[in-house]
Amino acid sequence: MSNLSFNEFNEGTFDQWLHLVKKELGERALESIDWEVEDGVVIGPYQTEANQDFSIGYVPTQEQYQVVTHPDPREWNRIALESLMGGTNALGIDCALLVPEALPIILAGIEVKYISVHFVNMTHAEAWVHAYIEYLDSVAIERTSLKGSFELIDVTMGLDDAKKWYKLARSHFPNYRIFSIDATRVHENGGSIVQELAWALSAGHEHLQRLLDTSIPIDDASACLQFNFSIGSSYFAQIAKIRAFRWMWKRIIEAYKPEHDCSVHTYIQASTSRYLQTAKDKHTNLLRATTQAMSAYIGGANSIGVLPYNVWQSSTDELSLRWARNIQQLLLEEGYFAQHRTAADGSFYIEELTGRYVKAAWELFQKLDAESANSGIVAAQVQLDSAVAEHARKQEDLVREGKRIIVGVNRYVNKTDSAVVDAGAQTFSAPFEKA
Numbered sequence: 001m002s003n004l005s006f007n008e009f010n011e012g013t014f015d016q017w018l019h020l021v022k023k024e025l026g027e028r029a030l031e032s033i034d035w036e037v038e039d040g041v042v043i044g045p046y047q048t049e050a051n052q053d054f055s056i057g058y059v060p061t062q063e064q065y066q067v068v069t070h071p072d073p074r075e076w077n078r079i080a081l082e083s084l085m086g087g088t089n090a091l092g093i094d095c096a097l098l099v100p101e102a103l104p105i106i107l108a109g110i111e112v113k114y115i116s117v118h119f120v121n122m123t124h125a126e127a128w129v130h131a132y133i134e135y136l137d138s139v140a141i142e143r144t145s146l147k148g149s150f151e152l153i154d155v156t157m158g159l160d161d162a163k164k165w166y167k168l169a170r171s172h173f174p175n176y177r178i179f180s181i182d183a184t185r186v187h188e189n190g191g192s193i194v195q196e197l198a199w200a201l202s203a204g205h206e207h208l209q210r211l212l213d214t215s216i217p218i219d220d221a222s223a224c225l226q227f228n229f230s231i232g233s234s235y236f237a238q239i240a241k242i243r244a245f246r247w248m249w250k251r252i253i254e255a256y257k258p259e260h261d262c263s264v265h266t267y268i269q270a271s272t273s274r275y276l277q278t279a280k281d282k283h284t285n286l287l288r289a290t291t292q293a294m295s296a297y298i299g300g301a302n303s304i305g306v307l308p309y310n311v312w313q314s315s316t317d318e319l320s321l322r323w324a325r326n327i328q329q330l331l332l333e334e335g336y337f338a339q340h341r342t343a344a345d346g347s348f349y350i351e352e353l354t355g356r357y358v359k360a361a362w363e364l365f366q367k368l369d370a371e372s373a374n375s376g377i378v379a380a381q382v383q384l385d386s387a388v389a390e391h392a393r394k395q396e397d398l399v400r401e402g403k404r405i406i407v408g409v410n411r412y413v414n415k416t417d418s419a420v421v422d423a424g425a426q427t428f429s430a431p432f433e434k435a
Contacts, residue, residue, distance in 0.1 A: 014048050037237050038192045039391070041356045043349075050351035054247045054358070055342055058265050062338050063116055063303035064328045065269065066321065067092030073102035079318065081109060086325045087332075089115050090148075090303060096121035100131030104138070113141060116303070117148040118269075125152050126168060133172055143172050149226050149269075151180040155203050155377045163214040170224065177226035177267055179207050186384070187230035188275045190392025190428060193241050197361035199384055200227050201248055202368040204266075206377045208252070218256040222263040229301070230273050231292040236353060238292065239344055242268060242299030244357040248365070270301035277312045278429045279421040281414035282320075284407050285309035290327050297337040298344050304328065312425045392428075399432060409433060 022030065036042045066088045070076040076098065080091050093106065107117075119128050129150065136143050150169055157165070169178040183200040191199075204225060211221035227245070231238050250264040258264065272292040277285045289306050296304045306327045308320035331337040344350045372380040398404035405411045409429040421433045 014046065017046060037234065037353070037356075038194065039394075040360050041194065041353075043353050043356060047348035047352045050348045050355075052351065052355055053345075054243050054351055054354045055345045056246055056250055056264070057342075058246070058300070061302060062297065063090035064088045064325070064332070065090040065092065065116075065118070065271075065303045065305035066325060067094060067118075067120060067305060069094040069097060069316075071097040073098060073105040076106055077108055077110070079321070080106075082318070083321065083325065084110065084115065086322060087329045088325060090118065091115060092118040092120045092305070094121050095119055095128055096123065100124065100127045103128075103131045103135045107135060112136075112146060115147075117146070118151060119149070120151045122150060122152055125150060125165065129169055129172065144174055146173060147175050148173075149177040149180065149267075151226070151228070152178060153180050153182045155206055155381065157210065159210060159214055162210050163216075166211065166214070166216060166224065170220075178224050179211075179226070180269075181207060181225060181227045184228050184230040184271065186388055187232065187273065188426075189385070189388050190275065190395060191384075191388035192391050193232070193234075193237060193357060194360045194364055195384060195388055195391065196229065197241065197245055197248070197357060198364035198368055199381075200229070200245060201252065201361070201365040202372060202380055202384075203377065204249065205252055205365075205369060206372055208256075212256070218253065218258045219260050219263045222253055222258065222266065226267045226269060228269045228271070230275065231270050231296045231301075232273055233276055233288050233292060235291055235295055236350060237357075238295035239299040240350055240353040240357055242270070242296065242301055243344060243350070243354045244361060246300060247354070248358060248362060267303070268301045269303040269305070270296040270299075271305040272296075272307045274307055274311050275426075275428050277307075277309065277427055278406065278408045279312070279419045279425070279427075279433050280417040281408040282309045282417075282419075284414075286323060286327065289324065290331070293327060293331060294335075294337070297331065298340070300342070300344075312427045312430075313422050314424065395428070396431065399429075406432070 025032065034042050034044050064087060066083050068076055068080045068083060068091060070079060083091065098106065122128055152165065165178065169176060181200055181204045183196045186196045186199050204227060207225060208221055211224060212218065246266065249266050253264045272289040276288060286309050289309065293304055293306050306324040308316040308324045310316055310320050368380045368384060371383055395404060399406060399410055402410065406429050408414055409432050421430050
C-alpha cells in the first residue's frame with residue numbers, strides 16, 4: 001500500500017468532459033441534463049469552481065439521539081436504558097404521553113450527568129422544569145453542567161411570558177436550549193427545502209427579536225435557540241440545506257453585533273424523515289434512513305436521530321428502535337462519520353448547490369419576515385402553509401404521472417410485503433399505497 005500511485009490515471013479537463021457529453025447528447029441541448037432540484041433551484045452536473053465558500057469553520061459535536069415514546073413511565077425507563085446500552089448518548093422524553101410527577105420513575109438509573117436529555121412535545125413546560133429541578137435536587141445532581149433542551153415551540157409567546165420562561169429555564173439550566181424552531185413541520189407536510197429554510201429563519205428571527213425586546217443580550221438570546229430539521233432523501237441537497245441554513249443564520253446574528261464569535265453558530269437537531277417512509281418494504285425505509293443520516297452528518301448537524309423504519313404507524317416496536325440505533329452505530333464505528341471535519345468543504349458541487357439555496361431561501365425569508373413584521377408571525381405561517389400545501393400537491397401529481405419515483409410505491413414494489421397503511425399515517429406515499 002505504501003507504493004500506491006495514481007499516476008496511471010490521466011487528468012481530465014472540462015473541455016474533454018464537455019466534448020464527450022455533447023457527443024452522447026446528440027441533438028439535445030446541454031441544459032437538458034441540468035438537475036431541477038425543486039422549483040427555482042437548478043444546477044448543472046459539472047462544477048469547475050465555487051463562487052463562494054459557505055463553510056463557517058465550525059466542527060459540530062454530534063449526539064446519537066433517540067426519542068422514546070411510551071405512556072408507561074416504567075416501560076419508558078426500560079426502553080431508554082436499553083437505548084443507552086445500545087449506543088445512544090441523548091434521549092428525548094415525549095412529554096405529551098407522560099406527566100412531570102413521573103420523572104423519578106422515568107429517569108431511574110439513568111446518569112443524566114453523562115448524556116443529553118431533551119424534553120419534547122411540551123404542553124406544560126414550567127411544570128416539567130420544576131419537576132426536573134425537584135428530581136435533580138433529590139439525587140444531589142448539579143444542574144448547571146447538564147446538557148439538553150426544553151423544546152418549547154411557541155412562535156406566539158408574548159414578551160412577559162418569554163421573559164418569565166427564560167428566567168426560569170436558563171437560571172437553573174444555563175446550558176439548556178429553551179426555544180425550538182420547528183422546521184420539521186414544513187418537511188412533514190410536504191414542503192420544499194427552500195420553504196423549510198425560510199420558515200426556520202423567519203421563526204428563528206421572531207424568537208430572537210422577542211428575546212432582545214426583553215433586554216436579553218444577543219449572545220444569550222442566540223444560545224437559547226435550537227433548530228429542528230427533518231432530512232429528506234435527496235442526498236446532496238440535504239447536505240447543502242444544513243450548510244445553507246448555518247450560513248444564513250450567521251448573517252442574521254452578525255447583524256446584531258454579538259460580543260462572542262461563537263454566537264453566530266447555532267444548534268441543529270436533525271432527524272430522518274417520517275414523511276418519506278413507505279408502508280411496503282421496511283428494508284427500503286432502512287436504506288432511506290441511512291442516506292438521510294449520512295447527509296445530516298456531512299452537512300453538520302449537532303444532534304442526529306434516526307427514526308424507526310415504521311414510525312408512520314401508531315406505535316413502533318423495540319426491534320425497529322434497535323435497528324434505528326444500529327444505523328448510526330454503523331456510520332460512526334465503521335464509517336467514521338464522527339471523525340471528519342467539515343467534510344463537504346471544497347466540493348464545488350455542494351458549494352454551488354448551497355449558494356442556490358441561500359439565494360432562493362433568503363428571498364422567501366425576507367417576504368415572510370416582512371409579513372411577520374406587518375401582520376404577525378401567525379399570518380406569515382398561514383402564508384407559508386398555503387405554499388407548502390401547493391408544493392405537496394404538485395409532488396403528488398408528479399408521482400401519479402410517473403415523473404417522480406418512490407421506490408416501493410410506484411416502482412419496484414415489494415409484492416410480498418403485507419403491511420397495511422395506518423389511516424393516520426400522513427406520509428407522502430400513503431394516498432398511493434391505499435389505492
